[in-house]
Amino acid sequence: MADKKTKKVDKKTVQRLGVYLKKYTVLIGITILLAAAVVFFTLYIPILCGRAIDCMIGAGNVDFEGIAENLTGIAFCAFACGILQWIMNSVNNKITYSVICDVRRDAFDTITELPLSYIDSHPHGGTVSRVISDVDQFADGLLLGFTQLFSGVMTILVTLVFMVMIHPLIALIVVLLTPLSLFVASFIAKKTFTMFKLRSETNGELTAFINETVGGQQIIRAFSQEDETLATFDEINARLKKCSLRAIFFSSITNPATRFVNNIVYAAVCLTGALAVVAGAMTIGGLTSFLAYANQYTKPFNEISGVITELQNALACAGRIFELIDEPRYTPDKENAPALTDVEGNIDLDNVEFSYTPDRELIKGLNLHAKQGQRIAIVGPTGCGKTTIINLLMRFYDVNGGTIKIDGQEIRDVQRKSLCGSYGMVLQDTWLLHGTVRDNIKMGREATDDEVIAAAKAAHAHSFIRRLPKGYDTVISDDGGALSAGQRQLLCIARVMLEIPPMLILDEATSSIDTRTELKIQQAFQTLMKGRTSFIVAHRLSTIREADCILVMNAGKIIESGTHDELLKKGGFYAKLWGSQFDTADAH
Numbered sequence: 001m002a003d004k005k006t007k008k009v010d011k012k013t014v015q016r017l018g019v020y021l022k023k024y025t026v027l028i029g030i031t032i033l034l035a036a037a038v039v040f041f042t043l044y045i046p047i048l049c050g051r052a053i054d055c056m057i058g059a060g061n062v063d064f065e066g067i068a069e070n071l072t073g074i075a076f077c078a079f080a081c082g083i084l085q086w087i088m089n090s091v092n093n094k095i096t097y098s099v100i101c102d103v104r105r106d107a108f109d110t111i112t113e114l115p116l117s118y119i120d121s122h123p124h125g126g127t128v129s130r131v132i133s134d135v136d137q138f139a140d141g142l143l144l145g146f147t148q149l150f151s152g153v154m155t156i157l158v159t160l161v162f163m164v165m166i167h168p169l170i171a172l173i174v175v176l177l178t179p180l181s182l183f184v185a186s187f188i189a190k191k192t193f194t195m196f197k198l199r200s201e202t203n204g205e206l207t208a209f210i211n212e213t214v215g216g217q218q219i220i221r222a223f224s225q226e227d228e229t230l231a232t233f234d235e236i237n238a239r240l241k242k243c244s245l246r247a248i249f250f251s252s253i254t255n256p257a258t259r260f261v262n263n264i265v266y267a268a269v270c271l272t273g274a275l276a277v278v279a280g281a282m283t284i285g286g287l288t289s290f291l292a293y294a295n296q297y298t299k300p301f302n303e304i305s306g307v308i309t310e311l312q313n314a315l316a317c318a319g320r321i322f323e324l325i326d327e328p329r330y331t332p333d334k335e336n337a338p339a340l341t342d343v344e345g346n347i348d349l350d351n352v353e354f355s356y357t358p359d360r361e362l363i364k365g366l367n368l369h370a371k372q373g374q375r376i377a378i379v380g381p382t383g384c385g386k387t388t389i390i391n392l393l394m395r396f397y398d399v400n401g402g403t404i405k406i407d408g409q410e411i412r413d414v415q416r417k418s419l420c421g422s423y424g425m426v427l428q429d430t431w432l433l434h435g436t437v438r439d440n441i442k443m444g445r446e447a448t449d450d451e452v453i454a455a456a457k458a459a460h461a462h463s464f465i466r467r468l469p470k471g472y473d474t475v476i477s478d479d480g481g482a483l484s485a486g487q488r489q490l491l492c493i494a495r496v497m498l499e500i501p502p503m504l505i506l507d508e509a510t511s512s513i514d515t516r517t518e519l520k521i522q523q524a525f526q527t528l529m530k531g532r533t534s535f536i537v538a539h540r541l542s543t544i545r546e547a548d549c550i551l552v553m554n555a556g557k558i559i560e561s562g563t564h565d566e567l568l569k570k571g572g573f574y575a576k577l578w579g580s581q582f583d584t585a586d587a588h
Contacts, residue, residue: 013319020099027095032150039154042083043162043296048073050289091116092146100139103318106325107131113329117356118394125208130324133207134200134317149308152300159297161367167282168292170272174294177265184257188250195247197316204320209236213310247313254308262298269294331398339418340410343502345372345533346407347393353401353510354392357422363556366402369535370549377536377544379577380553386537388556390505394537395419406503424501428508430488437465438472441494455498461490486514493521497528504534507549518543541578550574 021028054072055063106132113442163171210531213220213229219357220229273290276282282290349368354362363385370376376384391397392404395411402412411419432440452472456462464487476483483491496504506525522543538544552560552567552574560572567574 004189007308013253013315013322015069016322017099017315017318021043021095023102026383027091031088031091031095031146032154034084034091035150035154036158038081038084039151040561041084042075043155043158043293044076044288046292046296047162048077049284049292050283052285054283054285065236065508084518088151089147092143096139096146098142099142100135103321103325104131104135107135107321110325110327110329114327115330116391116449117284117328118214121341121466123205123208123212125211126204127324129204129207130320131205132322137200138314138317141310141317144307144310144315152307155296155300159293163290163297164291165510166293167273167276170269170276170290173272174265174297177261177268177314178298180261180264184254184261188254188257192247192251192312193208195250196313197244197319199240199243199318199382200248200313200320202243206233206236206240209233214273252311255378257507265298266294295452331412333415334413337415339408341418342413342420343422344407345503346370347503347533348405348408349389349392349402350405351402352392352399352404354388354397356388356397361556366556366558367459368558370535372533373531373532374549375529375536375547377538377550378553379538379548379550379574380542386553387507388535389553390425390507390535393505394423394425421501422501423505424496424499425505426489426492426496426507430485430492432476432488432491434475434477436473436475437491440491441475441498443495445499447498448474451498452494456494458497459490459494460521460524461487461494464490490521493524497524502532504532505537506534508536508539552577560578 023267048070052067052074054068055070109132111127160171160175163174209232213233220226269291273287276286277284295300347368347370349366352363352366352368354363366389367380368376368383368389376387380386387510392399393411395404395416398412406414406419406422433443438449438452441447441455449457449472453462456465456472465472465474526546536544536547544550549560549561550564550567552572554573560570562568564568567577
C-alpha cells in the first residue's frame with residue numbers, strides 16, 4: 001500500500017515538474033540537439049582510432065598519410081566536442097536555475113498568502129527549510145539530470161547504431177546483457193526514494209529546531225535548559241544521521257552493481273570479438289573501436305543509475321516544496337469586490353462565532369457595536385479571546401458564524417487589502433524589517449523626511465534615533481539588533497503615527513516601554529485616537545481608564561461593558577480585576 005502511495009506521489013511530482021519545464025521547451029530542445037552533437041563527435045573518435053590502427057598493416061607497411069588524416073579528424077572532433085559541451089552546460093544551467101527561480105518564487109508567494117492558521121500551526125524553521133534547503137537539493141538533482149541524463153541516453157542510442165554497423169551479432173549480445181544493469185538500478189532507486197524523503201523531512205525538523213533554539217536563547221539560558229536542548233538536538237541529529245546513512249548506503253550500491261554487470265558485458269565482447277577477428281569477420285581496428293563502444297555503451301548506465309538516485313532525492317525534496325505550494329491560501333476576495341473607502345469607523349459584530357479548532361469552542365454569540373470615534377478597551381484574563389477579536393477584525397481569520405461589518409459592509413465582501421489598510425496596528429510583539437530606521441517607519445506609506453521625523457517625535461522615538469550611529473540612516477536587522485524591546489516598540493508606534501489610519505488597534509502597545517515614556521505615548525495616542533474608532537487591548541488597566549467603553553471578556557464572551565467608573569460601581573468582574581492590580585483605596 002505504501003509503495004502505491006509513493007509511486008502516486010512520485011508521478012504527481014514529475015507531472016508538476018513538467019509544468020515548470022514546459023516554459024523552457026525551446027531551451028530543452030536546444031540542449032537535446034547539443035547533446036546529440038556532443039555524443040556524435042565523441043563516438044566518432046573510436047571509428048577514427050580504429051581506422052588509424054588499420055593503417056598500420058605491418059612492419060614497413062604503414063599508411064602515414066591515412067594516420068595523419070585520422071589524427072586530424074580526432075583533433076577536430078575533440079575540439080568541437082569541448083565547445084559544444086560548454087554551450088550545452090550553459091543552456092542546462094539556464095534551464096535549471098530558471099525552473100528553481102520559478103519554484104522558489106511560487107513557494108514564497110504561497111507563504112505570503114497562507115492563512116495564519118497554517119503559520120501558527122507549523123514550525124517556521126520547517127517552512128524555511130523547504131524554501132531553502134529542499135529547493136537547493138532539488139536544483140542539484142535537476143542539474144545533474146540535464147547534464148548527464150540527455151547525454152547518457154543519446155550515447156546509448158548512437159553507440160548502438162555504430163556497434164550494429166561494425167558487427168550486428170556482437171551488438172546483439174551487448175543489447176541482451178545490458179538490461180541487467182537497468183534492472184539493478186531500477187530496483188535500488190525504488191528502495192531509496194522513501195529513504196531520501198525521510199531524510200528530507202528529518203532535515204526540515206532539525207532546521208526548525210535550530211531556528212527555534214537560536215531565537216529562544218535567552219529563555220533557554222534563563223531556565224537552564226542547555227542540556228535538555230542539546231539532548232533533543234542530539235536525538236534529531238542522530239535520526240538524521242541514521243536515515244542519511246541508509247539512503248546514501250543503498251544509493252551507493254547502484255554504481256558498483258551496475259559496474260559489475262558492465263564488466264560482464266565487456267568480457268563477453270572481448271571474447272566474441274577476438275573469435276570474430278580470428279575468423280576474419282572483423283579487423284583489429286574494428287575490434288578496438290567495438291571495445292571502445294562497448295565501454296561507452298555501458299558507461300552511461302552507470303551515470304544514469306547515479307542520476308536516478310539523485311533524481312529520487314530531488315523528487316523527494318520537490319514533493320515537499322509542491323506540498324507547500326499546494327497548501328490552501330487564504331480565502332480570495334470575491335469577484336468584483338469593492339475596496340473599503342472613506343471609512344468612518346462604525347463597526348458591528350453580530351452573533352459572531354469562532355474557534356481555532358472544531359473541538360474547542362472559543363467565541364460564541366459575540367455582539368459588539370462600536371460607533372465612529374469610540375475608544376473601545378478590551379480586558380479580561382489570558383485566553384479569554386481578546387487578541388482573537390483583533391484577528392477577526394483584521395480578517396486574519398474568518399468567522400465561523402455571524403457577521404462583522406464596517407460602515408454597513410460585510411468585511412468578507414470587500415477587498416482584504418483595503419480592509420487591512422484601514423487599520424493602524426501596534427502589537428505587543430514588534431516586527432521590524434532589515435533596513436534603515438527610516439525605511440521601517442515608512443513601511444506603511446511613502447513620506448518625506450520631515451513627516452518621518454514628525455512621526456518619530458510624536459512617538460517619542462526621535463531622541464534615541466538621533467543617538468544611533470547614523471541616525472535615521474542606521475541599518476537595523478529584523479530582530480532589532482542592538483535596540484531594546486522598548487525602542488523597537490517605539491519604532492512600531494512611529495510607523496502608525498505616520499500612517500494615520502481611520503481605525504486603530506493597540507494590542508498591549510506600550511507593554512515594553514518605561515512608565516515615564518508610556519505617559520507621553522498615551523498622550524500622543526489620545527491625540528491620534530480623536531475621531532478614530534480604536535480598539536485597545538490591555539492588561540494594565542490604568543492605560544484604559546479614559547476609554548469610552550470597556551468590554552470585559554471571559555471564556556469568549558462579553559460579560560460586562562461600560563465606562564471605568566460604571567464598571568467599578570457594579571462591583572463585578574472588572575472591579576475584581578482592578579482590585580487585583582491596585583489597592584482598594586485607589587479604586588476610584
